[in-house]
Amino acid sequence: MLKVPSIILFLLISAHLSGQSPHGDALKMKCNVCHTTKDWSVKEKGFDHNTTSFKLLGQHKDVSCKACHPTLVFTDAKSDCASCHKDVHQGTVGRDCDRCHNTNSWMVGNITEIHRQSRFPLEGGHTGVDCNRCHQSGSRLRFDPMSTECVSCHLKDYNATTNPAHAAALFSKDCKSCHDEIDWKHATFNHNTATSFPLSGGHLNLTCNQCHTQGFIGTSTACVACHLKDYNATTNPAHAAAQFPTDCKMCHNEVDWKSSTFDHNTSTTFPLKGGHLGLSCNQCHTQGYAGTSTACVACHLKDYNATTDPIHSAAGFSTDCQTCHTDASWKTSSFNHTTATSFPLNGGHQNLTCNLCHSQGFAGTSTACVACHLKDYNATTNPAHAAAQFPTDCKMCHDESAWTNATFDHNKSTTFPLKGGHLGLTCIKCHTLGYIGTSSACVACHLKDFNATTNPVHSTAGFSSECQTCHTDAAWKPSSFNHNTATSFALTGAHRTLTCNQCHTVGFKGTSTACVACHLSDYNATTNPAHAAAKFPSTCETCHNTTVWTTTTFNHDSQYFPIYSGNHRGQWTTCSQCHTNAANFAVFSCLTCHEHSKTSMDAAHKGRSGYVYNSTNCLSCHPRGSS
Numbered sequence: 337m338l339k340v341p342s343i344i345l346f347l348l349i350s351a352h353l354s355g356q357s358p359h360g361d362a363l364k365m366k367c368n369v370c371h372t373t374k375d376w377s378v379k380e381k382g383f384d385h386n387t388t389s390f391k392l393l394g395q396h397k398d399v400s401c402k403a404c405h406p407t408l409v410f411t412d413a414k415s416d417c418a419s420c421h422k423d424v425h426q427g428t429v430g431r432d433c434d435r436c437h438n439t440n441s442w443m444v445g446n447i448t449e450i451h452r453q454s455r456f457p458l459e460g461g462h463t464g465v466d467c468n469r470c471h472q473s474g475s476r477l478r479f480d481p482m483s484t485e486c487v488s489c490h491l492k493d494y495n496a497t498t499n500p501a502h503a504a505a506l507f508s509k510d511c512k513s514c515h516d517e518i519d520w521k522h523a524t525f526n527h528n529t530a531t532s533f534p535l536s537g538g539h540l541n542l543t544c545n546q547c548h549t550q551g552f553i554g555t556s557t558a559c560v561a562c563h564l565k566d567y568n569a570t571t572n573p574a575h576a577a578a579q580f581p582t583d584c585k586m587c588h589n590e591v592d593w594k595s596s597t598f599d600h601n602t603s604t605t606f607p608l609k610g611g612h613l614g615l616s617c618n619q620c621h622t623q624g625y626a627g628t629s630t631a632c633v634a635c636h637l638k639d640y641n642a643t644t645d646p647i648h649s650a651a652g653f654s655t656d657c658q659t660c661h662t663d664a665s666w667k668t669s670s671f672n673h674t675t676a677t678s679f680p681l682n683g684g685h686q687n688l689t690c691n692l693c694h695s696q697g698f699a700g701t702s703t704a705c706v707a708c709h710l711k712d713y714n715a716t717t718n719p720a721h722a723a724a725q726f727p728t729d730c731k732m733c734h735d736e737s738a739w740t741n742a743t744f745d746h747n748k749s750t751t752f753p754l755k756g757g758h759l760g761l762t763c764i765k766c767h768t769l770g771y772i773g774t775s776s777a778c779v780a781c782h783l784k785d786f787n788a789t790t791n792p793v794h795s796t797a798g799f800s801s802e803c804q805t806c807h808t809d810a811a812w813k814p815s816s817f818n819h820n821t822a823t824s825f826a827l828t829g830a831h832r833t834l835t836c837n838q839c840h841t842v843g844f845k846g847t848s849t850a851c852v853a854c855h856l857s858d859y860n861a862t863t864n865p866a867h868a869a870a871k872f873p874s875t876c877e878t879c880h881n882t883t884v885w886t887t888t889t890f891n892h893d894s895q896y897f898p899i900y901s902g903n904h905r906g907q908w909t910t911c912s913q914c915h916t917n918a919a920n921f922a923v924f925s926c927l928t929c930h931e932h933s934k935t936s937m938d939a940a941h942k943g944r945s946g947y948v949y950n951s952t953n954c955l956s957c958h959p960r961g962s963s
Contacts, residue, residue: 390415393439394440416431421433425477426476436450461520469489486511487509508553537589559582560584563584567584573618578618579626606630610663611665612663632657639666640657646694652697652699653698678703684736685736705730713726724764751776756808757809765781766781778802785803792837797837797843798842800844852874859874871921878890926954
């Protein structure tokens with residue numbers, strides 16, 4: 337039987353005697369749940385705690401009531417762990433103890449599984465590490481957000497590492513670059529994948545410090561950064577003195593420094609061929625390797641100046657050596673004048689020596705024929721080119737076969753084709769003043785013929801000097817001229833048998849086509865009627881035609897006033913009956929035959945607009961003679 341302490345027994349007896357429960361109202365005076373009537377002793381197993389909101393599991397089953405309920409007032413107990421268990425973490429992980437603890441044991445559960453839910457799952461060497469190793473902060477365990485960087489725990493390892501000395505060598509503190517979670521000493525680093533400088537050849541077996549002498553930050557990948565001593569110490573050839581480029585990989589590879597390779601053909605813009613193949617580097621790179629010219633003359637200036645057949649320098653030869661020479665050798669030269677210049681060598685030019693044409697040098701040599709053939713031009717006498725002022729464009733008559741084999745087609749080469757009488761003439765006949773600016777006008781050659789012609793006299797008659805108007809290429813005589821087609825005045829009737837001078841008395845230029853220009857004397861001499869006195873119009877063609885002057889055509893009825901028909905037919909005998917002024921047929925009178933009293937005419941025309949008592953007004957109102 338469980339012995340009850342006397343003080344508790346006293347309280348229970350007092351409560352029992354007074355009718356009040358020492359446990360308060362928590363058990364509703366259901367004493368028999370824990371107590372019996374045999375005695376007041378407590379039945380420890382008499383209360384089923386699992387009927388409450390806090391079930392007793394694990395080690396909580398063996399804990400006495402007083403351990404959690406020291407006053408035996410059961411309503412004051414709290415269900416959170418921290419009410420019974422001291423928070424050694426001081427609030428850094430909250431009050432949710434069952435995240436790490438359980439009722440079976442206060443000891444921590446499966447930390448690896450618990451940690452998997454955090455930002456830092458435990459793997460490798462971290463799996464069996466005690467929480468205190470990482471979470472110890474002074475006298476407490478700290479679980480609030482902590483750094484997941486390796487160096488936050490492994491700084492001592494970083495600083496203590498001597499092979500290589502990480503701190504002194506300024507190694508990156510990103511430990512996972514070389515280490516993994518298995519253990520600190522099991523370091524791995526793949527230089528090929530982790531950097532832009534893969535290790536191959538002679539670099540494979542080097543220690544880190546051999547290249548990273550100044551640390552690991554900002555190490556240059558340029559070969560010369562490590563190999564400058566090799567560069568300066570190399571004497572065959574002396575790299576520094578010869579100003580070799582410091583881009584070592586142009587000649588060297590990663591196997592070793594001495595095993596160098598350099599392909600001039602692929603590594604430069606100047607491939608080595610022919611005579612260049614066996615040369616040593618210094619023969620071309622006498623001033624170093626930087627900025628070496630690829631122009632032939634840069635190396636071959638001495639050859640250029642020393643050449644005497646022909647003398648290049650004196651003759652002004654181009655210094656573009658490859659125009660004539662190849663890579664094979666300096667002396668084996670070749671030059672294709674046809675493809676290399678704008679003057680192909682044909683015919684008689686083919687076998688000439690260079691100096692025959694290039695007597696003044698090779699720069700600016702003229703391609704004009706006369707530049708070489710002026711002597712031939714001046715010496716030619718059949719015909720005498722110079723005296724005749726022949727053009728100096730030799731190819732107009734000559735070709736490249738020979739100077740004496742001259743050909744010239746006047747029809748194709750000029751704008752004046754030779755036909756008829758011109759065909760058998762010698763050049764000098766037309767080109768008496770030379771060949772430059774020779775006029776193609778007929779009169780330029782035929783002025784004498786023009787002046788000597790008397791039938792008709794061309795010069796005094798003012799004939800046009802455009803000979804082709806009447807003459808042809810066949811001969812000066814005979815001439816042909818069609819007045820009808822060549823002028824605007826066709827010759828008809830009596831004009832057809834006239835001589836030129838009968839009309840063209842003052843020349844042939846500006847001759848008027850008006851009839852009166854030739855027939856004024858006929859006009860003035862006519863008396864029936866007297867044309868001039870009567871002031872007849874001078875347009876002769878109104879009454880006359882080209883057949884004969886005396887046969888006139890004039891219709892008074894249709895052209896002026898009906899006197900042969902109508903009211904006036906048979907009413908007159910002479911012109912003077914109407915034309916009262918014989919000296920002027922423009923004057924006429926109606927009142928001679930039709931005399932009326934002005935008074936009676938005024939009365940008869942009263943109210944007539946424009947009425948005036950005179951003949952002019954009579955005609956204006958009675959133009960056809962009717963009333």
